[in-house]
Amino acid sequence: MGNREDLLTGAKRCLIEKGYTGTTARDVATAAGTSLAAIGYHFRTTKALLNEALIEAMAEWGEELGRALAxxxxxxxxxxxxxxxxxxxxxxxxxxxxxxxxxxxxxxxxxxxxxxxxxxxxxxxxxxxxxxxxxxxxxxxxxxxxxxxxxxxxxxxxxxxxxxxxxxxxxxxxxxxxxxxxxxxxxxxxxxxxx
Incomplete structure (x- = not known):
């Protein structure tokens, strides 16, 4: 995985553990094993990263729920x-x-x-x-x-x-x-x- 994917994975983990408003840029960088600068490089802002991670997580959740309901x-x-x-x-x-x-x-x-x-x-x-x-x-x-x-x-x-x-x-x-x-x-x- 590259830094971008690591950041998304780390952000999803932080969202689950700390919630949206409780997650900081440092939390995500630590969870992803990347630098704080990587967030800016790949997503511009922590908010943009968290939003994308949340949308991905919700899509994954929707797929899991869809499989269960099917x-x-x-x-x-x-x-x-x-x-x-x-x-x-x-x-x-x-x-x-x-x-x-x-x-x-x-x-x-x-x-x-x-x-x-x-x-x-x-x-x-x-x-x-x-x-x-x-x-x-x-x-x-x-x-x-x-x-x-x-x-x-x-x-x-x-x-x-x-x-x-x-x-x-x-x-x-x-x-x-x-x-x-x-x-x-x-x-x-x-x-x-x-x-």
Whole structure:
């Protein structure tokens, strides 16, 4: 690896260990085994390096989550069984990916001061919504993008809320079975209201 790649690897490690706002140029240079000047040479600023490292880390996280969600629950699985099995895999990923979730929440609080990351997050949100609609509902976004975005936004809201609860207290965060039960109750209430 060259200095640039070493810096990105070191920055990702620092992001996981220290968070975005807690990471300094010296931290990254030490983790990468490079000089402070290498940051300026390759990225101009520490902020630019951290932003690129974060975007790479989020892409890697997205790929890992995508692989976990792509696991087939079987052709005979009902939509309810698919929902619960997929949420089980998502919840399992929270423990492995806890630092990346923590960084995302840290950055959401800082978003007004980080316009370049706001744009990256907005793009990632759009892609996440499409992907979640495909996983949970097998919706073809090319055929019906508004429906895919609406369904994906619903699951994204569940994902963000569940992640926040998991970060605060994993022992009391809802399980996949509890989410499924709650969704069933809501659906029953909607059906009863139509009668």
């Amino acid at each position: 696991e087939d629950t079987g052709a005979t699985a009902t939509p309810e069984q698919r929902f619960e099995a997929t949420w089980e895999r998502i919840i399992e990923s929270f423990a492995r990916l806890r630092p990346l979730w923590a960084i995302q929440f840290e950055l959401i609080a800082q978003m007004d001061r980080l316009p370049e990351l706001r744009a990256a997050f907005a793009t990632a949100n759009h892609q996440a919504r499409i992907g979640l609609a495909e996983v949970f509902h097998r919706v073809d976004p090319a055929a019906d993008e508004p429906t895919a975005l609406a369904l994906g936004a619903f699951h994204q809201a569940l994902l963000g809320g569940l992640a926040a609860q998991y970060l605060v207290d994993p022992e009391v965060a809802p399980s996949a079975a509890e989410l499924t039960r709650a969704l069933r109750i809501v659906a029953d209430e909607f059906r009863a209201g139509q009668g």
